[in-house]
Amino acid sequence: MDSLSSILKKVKQLDPIPTVIHKVLDLADNPESSLKDLVAVVERDAAITANLLKTVNSAHIGLPVKVDSIQQAVSMLGLQQVVEMVLAQNLGSNLKRSQKGYGLAKGDLWCQSLTVAMVARTLARQRDLMSLPAIYTAALLKDIGKVILHAFVADQIEAIQQSVARRGMSFVEAEKEVLGMDHATLGGIIAKQWHFSSHMIYMIENHHLPDPAARNDPATATLYLADMVAMMVDTGIGVDRLAYHVHQDVFNDFFPDKQQLKSLMITYKGLQREIQGFFKAD
Template identity: 25%
Template structure:
């Protein structure tokens, strides 16, 4: 469908119609089983780069992303890195773990979105950027214990991917209206389809019997004050999402402008910093600004 003309045949659907179509949407194996061998090895006390390198070699896509990332401008290496062992040395355990998480998930996502015109590469950058920044935001108030914060940030917009696969005509019409940047995306989605991407993503994740943490992040990342559980995590996803939009990093599909003031006045910010001292807030802002400045280089290496 041309994105310059409205599709008069698109009508909002009932919840029953939406659920029926969701039942046909493929499952994403990567969300429930993510490179277990690598995860177990990275969690072990003895972390030998040779062993990690051997596992990475079994996955050509992960190898490609690994070498592309380590040679990106962010790392500023004088000589290109061509060996996996050297790449593991430079990147460290945390970056390798994140790469192992993101590679199969993004590849699954890409299979679901091939039929829809959309700036998908910039969208993947948005999702990964939110994943990375969610950890940074959450880290200002508590110590992350595992990779759940990263995964929650990565899948927060899964509803848009599901929408593109399940309701391609609605998705195209929503995008056509959204690019004007005059209305919030969720308002357009509810008007055109009958449900927004946050609720659609949560319904999909529930249907796939995925962890409640992921469901909460998808459903409430625009309204973390309504989250029933994992409030700090969901609040961190909202703040990360808004900060990337304000900085123009990647493309979430929501073209309504966001200011830095809005980032610090949103529900998520107030949940994380309910009684902030001016000095503490300034430290958090400075830390997040440094992370935002690094992100474009990291994302160029990943996507």
């Protein structure tokens, strides 16, 4: 079996995060920053500006006029949507690959991550949570550890699945026991190396709520629930689907009426179809 050091060495093989992402997140989270500040940061990067305008003007977005500037894009779509587009366009390169150890084909993890991010944003808005860009970004990157770990999981999948089936472990617990590392902890290590905030690192590390205290952090609980909704809908995708602990108290807190959960699952399917349609049209 490969050692823990072998796993950690592979982190350096990931595509780096553009520095503009940190600037965008800082400005989006700062109530004292102006719209002009954010537009100026994005416009300084020609590649990001070009890709963003291409997306905004795509048939999928369906705007009635051609958009020629970031300022115009923000005025027509709103600041939050433009920020999300910038994040999505610049955080996906690593996640678009196949993760064979997890049974994920090329594009599966990225599509799921985008959909979970949209659901997490929806839940966060319903509960009037702050730091929407941070929650959205953590949702996009929650499974970044799988990009590295999937090859190691493939080598030890029988042992991992036996621990899940025979000992009642969650998939992430079995990963840690068999490999010495689980994808959530590895995701936190990667987020730290990419210089994300301590809270975002915490959300990624704890998106399966292994730390009981995480259940009391609204942002982390939101990310957990969005991820669980994805698992309940996408039961046929990935070897680890539903092999996780269900924290009923968190579900009860967010969804006192079971119809609310059913409605969110329907929302997830709709968002998923929308994203898949965008990929096909691209």
